[in-house]
Amino acid sequence: MDATTALGLRMTSLLLRGNAPASVAGVVEWFGAMQAQDVNSALWSLGCRLPGWSLDQINEALEDRSVLRTWPMRGTVHFVPAADTHWMLELMGSRALAGAAKRRDTLGLDEATADRAVEILAAALKGGRLTRSECLTALTEGGVEITGQRGYHLLWYASQRAVTAIAPHVGKEQTFVLLDEWAPAPRRPSREEALGLIALRYFRSHGPAPRKDLVGWTGLTMTDCRTGIAAAGDALTTVDVDGVEMVMAAGAPDLGAGEWLALPGFDEYMLGYKDRSLMTDDVDAIVPGGNGVFRSTLVQAGRVRATWTRTLTRKGVTVTVEPLATFSASDRRQAEAALEPYAAYLGLPLTVKNP
DSSP states (O other): OOHHHHHHHHHHHTTSSSOOOSSHHHHHHHHSSEEOSSHHHHHHHHHTTSTTOOHHHHHHHHTTSSEEEEEEETTEEEEEEGGGHHHHIIIIIHHHHTTHHHHHHHHTOOHHHHHHHHHHHHHHHTTSOEEHHHHHHHHHHTTOOOTTTHHHHHHHHHHHTTSEEEEEEETTEEEEEEHHHHOSSOOOOOHHHHHHHHHHHHHHHHOSBOHHHHHHHHOOOHHHHHHHHHHHGGGEEEEEETTEEEEEETTOOOOOOOSEEEEOSSSHHHHTOSOOTTTOSOHHHHSGGGOSOOOEEEEETTEEEEEEEEEEETTEEEEEEEESSOOOHHHHHHHHHHHHHHHHHHTOOEEEEOO
16 A cells, blocks of 8 residues: 555544544544644544534533543543543553652652642532632642642642543633543443553554554553554454555545645644654644644645644634645635635634735
8 A cells, every 4th residue: 555545544534534423422432532732723623523513512512521631641631532531541541640759759749748639629529610720729728739830730630540520611711520420431341442442443543553653642552552453353454555564444445635624733633643754744844843832734635735823803713824835826725715614613704814
């Protein structure tokens, strides 16, 4: 299989081609976990896979408690199916939790204080929902120091301990809930079953991809990833992509790479892989300075053609396009057309600043 074919298969796996599940819960279930550190990017990651859905509709769907945000792996926030949160934290989040003591030492926190913070948050959130600032106030009133990065660490720690989770925003502020109240019927697969589930979900939503990308995505060991691939059985298959062995879902359709798309920066399209050479030859333009902040991309036939930034006002959204190479008049027209769904999702008129 050549790179062009592989990229077409990958775009279908990523639900950027063909028919995606018709709900927020269905999209998140397909992926298993979707990058959600930056909430605005995360919401558009859902929106661009749910054609015709507005931002308000997606936010409303997130209130049904089928999907949560938490830190399931790599110490990074993702959307995950609520019912899968416990086993994901046990399987992958535990690796980040194992390093918490070192971080506490840096912050001047001891384990007893961290555990007391979890108890305070559990009591404050019982039967309700608090904003981030209200959670921090509860900690302060409970006698826990939250200066510097301590507050963030303690909010992370409580979620990593499977006590709390991140619920949808209220206004512009993050909120927290008790995980067991929002996910009262958690799935409890065995460890081998869980490894098989995460391997299947990764490769069906990102494949074809090399095994090392599953390691990078989950933070698991290569041994665990091999066990997971084996546990997934015939649901996965191996393919050769220009001499590199990759894994993908068996029977995945080849719908081609498609035309122009406007994608958020923190999307599984880029974040889901260690090797991004299929999508771009210029990663530095997408992650300037290698600082971990991924810019939004305009993609043609699966390849990045430009980055884009937005400016929002009450009257509309203005998008500035920065091509990675010279744009033709046709490119400019198609780039503008690709951005129209984003403006419709926001419910705002669009102005595009093209080169």
